Amino acid sequence: MPQNLLLIQNSKVLFKGNHAFENLNFSLNQNENWAIIAESGWLQTAFLETIRGNTVIPEGHVERPFASTYIQEKSAQKEMHSFRDLIAYVSQKYEFRNKFNQQNFYFQQRFNSSESGETLTVEEFLQAVESKVSGPWTVEGVMELLDLERLKDESLLKLSNGETRRLAIASGLLRQPKLFLMDHPTTGLDLASRTNFGKVLKEIISQGVHVILTCAAGEVPEGITDVALLDSKGVDKTFSASSFSDQEEIIARKEWNWDLLKSLLSREKLPEASPVRLENVTITYDQKPILNQVNWEVRAGEKWQLKGPNGSGKSTLISLLIGENPQAYSQNFWLFGRKRGTGESIWDVKRPTGFVAPELARFFPANQTVRKVILSGLFDTMGLFKKINAEQDELADKWIELFELEREANQLLSRVSMEKQRWALLARAMIKKPQLLILDEASQGMDEMQRTLFKDTVQKICENSAISLIYVSHYDEDVPDEVNQKFSLVN
Template identity: 35%
Template sequence: MVPSTRLASIQLNNATISFEDRFTLSELDWTIEPDQHWVITGANGSGKSALAAALAGIGKLEAGTVEGLPERVGLVSFEAQAELITAELKKDDADIMDVVSLGTPVRDMIFEHCRDGELANELVEKFGLSHLLDRAFRKLSTGETRKVMLIRALANEPDLLILDEPFDGLDVDTLAMLQAHLAAIVESVPMVLVLNRFDEMPDFITHVAYLDKDRPDPVKGSKKPREGGRLAFTVDRQDEAAFNELYQLLHLKTTDLRVPEADPASRLPVLDPSQPLVKLTQATIRYGDTLIVDRLDWTIERGQHWQLSGPNGSGKTCVLSLITGDHPQCYTNDISVFGFQRGNGESIWQIKQFIGYVSTALQWEYRVSTSCRNVIISGFFDSIGVYTKSTDHQKKIADQWLALLGMQARADQPFNKLSYGDQRLLLIARAMVKHPPLLILDEPCLGLDDMNRQLVLALIEKICEGNETTVLYVNHHTEDRIKEIDNHLTLDKNH
């Protein structure tokens, strides 16, 4: 990648960039205009730092094109910091010539390649490094080294400033000073910041790029696949709805919050641990001469998450209704659910209490005007709407679910005023509040745009990370797989 001699828009067109045999960014389509300021964010391991480095001309262009990279790029990152320290440590090798290397002093590190000495002096004072100018660079603390790199980048009059987690490790006063300085130069320097935390995003940021993990083909001659990432979304900060969705996605992908605990007062009866959750033996569904499901054998054990796939008309919903007891042919088949043998006198409600269920049809039915909090609370009562007084503990659990979804501020908003995707997230939380042994998600991504689909998939991943609920996830898009689900059943049409 050859830097441009003029400052213009930066364009990555279907670019694939590799970083030795360690990491690959694939099929990047991205344009940065001179008046834009970007944040790169995403899950751990998705390639945020790699993308920032690519804008500095680092990495090997494997495919596509990269145009408009400026000549002077100010890059501050942990990787660049480590390279500087390593270079300084190598100077110790000079002792083989009976010379004691003192290393490069901070003064030289800052001023030798500085284009704006006055600004450098000002920043040295503001960062509190005046008393360290004659100290060897390699003798500084990690935080002090970071400050030196920031001063070097800012005082070199860069055409593009790239700051990878610039606020990490800074004290409160230094953080405020740096943010104020960045805000003061936004009219003259395009900036790209790598941030994990949305609450650290400066007000001047205009756009957000979200990266997700990718799995490229294995490196030739290597048995281990090269790690990879891809640019999943770019969002204009002025698009409030899209920005909020991206915030929720990052929140679900990176938060340390786990699925809230169940309400002890609403705890379900204990199941026989020796019995599988579901066992279908030679299950067959037929309508006249039309065979829908043909002699299906399927056992779902506790903690064994499944994805059920197949084309339209292959019988996915029919199989689900055999499990829930809603299909008239469930009593003519050999079906055991939660230790109950179908047809031996059990009631449908004895079965349904152990199942959480979410489908597009349920979302159509949930038309009552109630708050987001009450939608989740209704899961304690298996009702559409809340008609029984809820306890303080149930309200607390509902609020914990809202926190997990990044929707605390919308607790009292009407459910029917939310986006289609947010409604789906709340209905999944509603199905989960009692921690059912089996959660059935029937095409949960149906009707969702790409961003909302990623939100729902991220929530399902969170649920699968728990150990109380087994997930049965139904879809027909192979790209919507959940990494925590490693059991798959694919149905084919029998007619």
């Protein structure tokens, strides 16, 4: 009889004040490692948070036998303890703090080389990770496993999204967990890193760690033994990993009111000037080239996919295009026919361009509601700080209606689900009817249904307007058909 490590029985679960599961039942046994699949990413996160003890359970109970011996020992020694001491968790909302232990970075800070001294390096960050228990993982070992050795002296601010993801996993291992919970761990990883993730996972499991992770139905990695399909009642079905195949029937197809979307798009013909033209652009940080002699032109109405592995400089290139990189003035590049550094204001740069990236949600002030965030797109500010008129308010209402955000409109952005945040950010980018739309892994963190809907939405935007588009994604299947040109960066 396999040893039971975790048991959830007949549990009604509330997460962030909302109903998550009516009757959740789940067990983890010795030598099992689970992938959790669901139509809703919010349900997947609620499931992991239930294991962590961060949900309300008015009915039923959760048992954690994996921590029993540890709790008995610490109780006998009269030491502070918790079952959480034996759990590592990689969230989709990971945040790193500066040297003053404050998470007070602002969005532009990552592109300002003079400010990188305020943050720890990769090696310093990992050395500072504390564990309540002993175990096999060392700083050197996790850096080798997660391919972080070459980044050990890099400031946290200079890491790409995928590199930051690998760092979060490495940090989790240094907690010497018995149970490792990962919420969509391959999100933001390039193709090579995703391909290698199965090997990483098997090495983690070989050290006695049990893994429960969430993922898309078509992305169950090597090392996983079992798959659970969730719905609002609880665990709907379970499969062995060997018998599980991409369960297409769980991916519901959803559509917005496309006529409403069409009415919100610009009818103006775009100017003839190319939105983007770069000539031999070179960006360096601490004498290290991030972009080296880059030449690229995006003509009006063109749709491009920007590709490249983690760390190849995609975010740095985008920072130039959205006016956030202080090295812009020393480079030869033109935005909408005007050379940077010829007297234009930052608002002149930002006005024609809409921009969405998942990390943007972290940088809005804490008091910003979904409605305020959407309206802030009219002013290109990280939050709403101006009075708005009736016409602007009505325009926001239409975008809120389109993306079905009525219930969340007056909630704080930080309190709504990740997929709702993504739609709010897209509405923020589109509310000003931009000539150029830049989407940097914009559907990251969405579940499969929402990712498909996001792709469909961008497709409809392209079909019904003359907008220019730069689309960044490590997943080719997420790229709309209208995107028919590719530009690749290399490390």
